[in-house]
Amino acid sequence: xxxxxxxxxxxxxxxxxxxxIFKDKTPLDHKFLPExxxxxxDQIREIAKYWVDALDExxxxxxxxxxxxxxGKTAASKFAREQLIDAARNENVFVKVEYIRCxxxxxxxxxxxxxxxxLGRDVPNRGWTKGEIVNxxxxxxxxxxxxxxxxxxVILDEIDILLGKDGDGILYTLTRTDNVSxxxxxxxxxxxxxxxxxxxxxxxxxxxxxxxxxxxQLSDILSERAxxxxxxxxxxxxxxxxxSAMAAKEEGDARYALDLLKNAGELAVDEDSDKVNSDxxxxxxxxxxxxxxxxxxxxxxxxQQRLLEAVLNLTKQDEEITSGKLYDExxxxxxKDAVTYRRIFDFIxxxxxxxxxxxxxxxxxxxxxxxxxxxxxxxxxxxxxxLFSI
Ligand SMILES: Nc1ncnc2c1ncn2[C@@H]1O[C@H](COP(=O)(O)OP(=O)(O)O)[C@@H](O)[C@H]1O
Ligand SMILES: [Mg+2]
Numbered sequence: 606x607x608x609x610x611x612x613x614x615x616x617x618x619x620x621x622x623x624x625x626i627f628k629d630k631t632p633l634d635h636k637f638l639p640e641x642x643x644x645x646x647d648q649i650r651e652i653a654k655y656w657v658d659a660l661d662e663x664x665x666x667x668x669x670x671x672x673x674x675x676x677g678k679t680a681a682s683k684f685a686r687e688q689l690i691d692a693a694r695n696e697n698v699f700v701k702v703e704y705i706r707c708x709x710x711x712x713x714x715x716x717x718x719x720x721x722x723x724l725g726r727d728v729p730n731r732g733w734t735k736g737e738i739v740n741x742x743x744x745x746x747x748x749x750x751x752x753x754x755x756x757x758x759v760i761l762d763e764i765d766i767l768l769g770k771d772g773d774g775i776l777y778t779l780t781r782t783d784n785v786s787x788x789x790x791x792x793x794x795x796x797x798x799x800x801x802x803x804x805x806x807x808x809x810x811x812x813x814x815x816x817x818x819x820x821x822q823l824s825d826i827l828s829e830r831a832x833x834x835x836x837x838x839x840x841x842x843x844x845x846x847x848x849s850a851m852a853a854k855e856e857g858d859a860r861y862a863l864d865l866l867k868n869a870g871e872l873a874v875d876e877d878s879d880k881v882n883s884d885x886x887x888x889x890x891x892x893x894x895x896x897x898x899x900x901x902x903x904x905x906x907x908x909q910q911r912l913l914e915a916v917l918n919l920t921k922q923d924e925e926i927t928s929g930k931l932y933d934e935x936x937x938x939x940x941k942d943a944v945t946y947r948r949i950f951d952f953i954x955x956x957x958x959x960x961x962x963x964x965x966x967x968x969x970x971x972x973x974x975x976x977x978x979x980x981x982x983x984x985x986x987x988x989x990x991x992l993f994s995i
Contacts, residue, residue, distance in 0.1 A: 621877050625836050626870050632833040633867040635860060638683055639829060644822045645677050645684075651813050652685040652788070659700045659756045660692060665786040667808050671794050672815025675858030678790045681815070682760050689758070699753040704760045707767040713775040716767070717742050720759065739778055746784045757785050764789045765796055773800040780807040817857025823849035826859055827866055835870065841882045844869065848886055865889050898983045901959055902991045909952050911938050914992055916962060916981055926979040928953065953979065961988075 618624055631637055642649065648670075658665045670678045686702040693700035703723050710716045714731070717738045721728045724745050728738060746755060759779055761767070767775055779787050789796075789810070797805055818826070827845045848869070852862035868889035873881040902913065915934040919926045928949065936943045944952075956962045965978045981988065 621874075624874075625879055626839050626874050626881065627834060628836045629834055630867070630870075632830045633863055633870075635863070637830075638680060638687075642677060642680055642684055643825050643829065644818065645681050645815075648677075648813055648815060649681050649685055651811075652681065653688065655811055656685065656689050656758065656786075659689065659758065659786070660696055660698055662698060662754050662756065664756055664784050665758065667780060667787045667789070667810040669789045669791060669796075669808075669810045669812050670815060671791055671796070671812060673817055673856050673858065674792060675852075675856075675860035675862075676815040676817055677859060678815050679762055682762070682788060682790060686758075686760065699755045700758070701755065702758040702760065704762065707761055707763045707765075711766065713767075713778065714738055716761075716775050717778065720757075721745070724757070742778075743782050746782065755784060758788060759785060760788045760790065762790045763792075765791050765793055765799070768796065768799040773804045776800060776808060777804045780804070780809075818853065818859055818862075819857065820846075820849045820853035823852050823857070823859060823862045827862055830863065831866065834867075835881070839873075839880055841880055843883045844881050844886055847883050851886070851890060861893075864893055868892055895984075895987060898961070898987055899991050901961065902988065903995060908939075908944055909956060910992060910995060911935060912949065912952050913956065913961065913988065914938055916979060917985065917988055917992065920981050920985060928977045928979065931979060953977075 632639070652668060652670075655665045655668050670682065672678050683704065686704060689700065689702055701724065703720055705716055705719060707716070710719050714733075714735060718728050718730055721738070721742055726741055726745060728741055733741075746757070761775070764776075776787065776789070779785050787808070787810075800808070824845055827848055831840060831845060845866070848862050848865040851865060852858055855861050865886055866889075869881050869885040872885045872888055872892070873879075878885075902910065905913070912931070912935050915931055915938055916926060918938075919930060919934055924930060931953075932946050932949055935949065953962070953964060957964055961981070961983050963980050963982050965980070966975050967978055968975050
């Protein structure tokens with residue numbers, strides 16, 4: 606065989622020292638569902654206490670899980686789902702638990718079509734009226750071949766996205782269908798402000814809060830994964846404590862902790878090192894932040910990218926950036942399709958929320974009013990190369 610780049614790379618990897626780092630990378634993947642979830646026993650138990658009604662053919666209460674990113678909400682709901690499906694199979698009751706990630710199905714129609722399809726109804730992905738899809742969905746609970754009552758639990762993960770876009774129609778329809786219980790998962794405690802009073806009242810949900818993990822808890826989570834993912838003795842002893850401490854600072858985010866550990870391992874492999882050390886972890890942090898900023902900038906609407914370019918230009922000129930100056934620079938870059946000065950304030954707000962810029966209102970002294978000073982919060986070179994690549 607002629608030389609093949611993949612074969613070559615595999616051979617290099619087999620010969621390198623770094624080959625001994627990972628045993629199996631999949632346990633460090635976001636999608637991996639561990640056999641047990643340490644420090645989430647209470648929350649899982651609470652979910653189960655509501656869901657257990659389903660085994661008596663009673664529709665469970667609706668439940669809402671709240672908590673910041675990486676606090677184990679998705680994992681806990683999937684864990685409870687597996688357990689309930691097992692129990693229902695054993696007790697021979699007709700219970701289904703369907704998981705919907707609302708980032709994949711972004712309208713009421715799409716969610717209902719997906720549910721109908723999962724329950725064996727042939728419905729098109731588009732084209733029917735809302736009434737048609739709702740009726741088809743509801744019919745599932747009226748007739749069933751088994752002569753048994755079907756109870757459906759719908760997990761709506763990342764529900765905030767649906768509420769922002771399509772209103773609260775889906776929650777209303779589901780909560781107004783007999784035999785259906787909803788488990789919503791939200792990143793925001795005030796998520797109910799986004800839904801109408803009539804929906805809140807038919808939701809009538811039980812709330813379960815997922816607090817951020819502390820450093821010690823993260824350490825336990827990482828240790829379990831590390832055992833599956835890394836070969837013995839390749840992690841220096843300060844690696845897991847450091848990942849845990851850094852992630853505890855980032856709002857107790859287990860996903861971030863796992864990312865740090867994985868990236869640190871990858872850096873060790875790249876460098877042909879036979880151990881992962883704290884320096885790899887520190888550099889893993891830079892690498893993750895770097896990727897995050899790049900991704901955010903690349904996915905911004907083009908007008909906001911242009912505004913960032915204006916901020917960059919002024920920063921390079923060492924100018925103090927007021928909103929007036931920024932607007933002038935932005936207009937120069939935009940030529941014809943510039944948006945109004947007022948819209949710019951919305952953009953500035955968005956960019957500040959994303960953490961790419963910061964604003965500071967200062968007073969210029971009596972009678973001179975107040976001004977907004979804008980500062981870049983991400984690396985200048987990184988911003989420039991990213992904008993340039995677009
Ligand atoms: N208690 C835990 N034990 C083991 N792994 C966990 C635990 N909590 C979270 N994880 C892992 O951390 C990552 C993020 O958790 P996830 O459930 O996606 O968080 P959320 O949905 O709250 O953003 C997943 O890979 C998950 O398996
Ligand atoms: Mg989640």
